[in-house]
Amino acid sequence: MPDVTDSGAARLTAWVHGHVQGVGFRWWTRSRALALGLVGSATNLPASRVEVVAEGPREACEQLLAALRSGETPGRVDFVAEQWSEPKGGLTGFVER
Numbered sequence: 001m002p003d004v005t006d007s008g009a010a011r012l013t014a015w016v017h018g019h020v021q022g023v024g025f026r027w028w029t030r031s032r033a034l035a036l037g038l039v040g041s042a043t044n045l046p047a048s049r050v051e052v053v054a055e056g057p058r059e060a061c062e063q064l065l066a067a068l069r070s071g072e073t074p075g076r077v078d079f080v081a082e083q084w085s086e087p088k089g090g091l092t093g094f095v096e097r
Helices: 025-035 058-068
Strands: 009-019 039-045 049-057 076-085 094-096
Touching (some): 009 058, 025 049, 025 058, 025 094, 049 058, 058 076
Parallel strands (some): 039 094
Antiparallel strands (some): 009 049, 039 049
């Protein structure tokens, strides 16, 4: 089983809390993810949250996570919870839901 703590492929699931709906946040996230060569999705959830799922090189996923926490996002990010796991595969592109 691959070690998801190394620089190989990883799956990042991040739950972004704050004022992140209706402000272009998912589009912004998609553009950052595609620039990093990641696949996945950004999905609106209840309680003004967005779930970001990204798969690709661990380093690129870490860069996306840093961007989500950077303070340079549309809207306002109050908190980002993260979970790392092995990639599941089967994803193409990066979609907004």
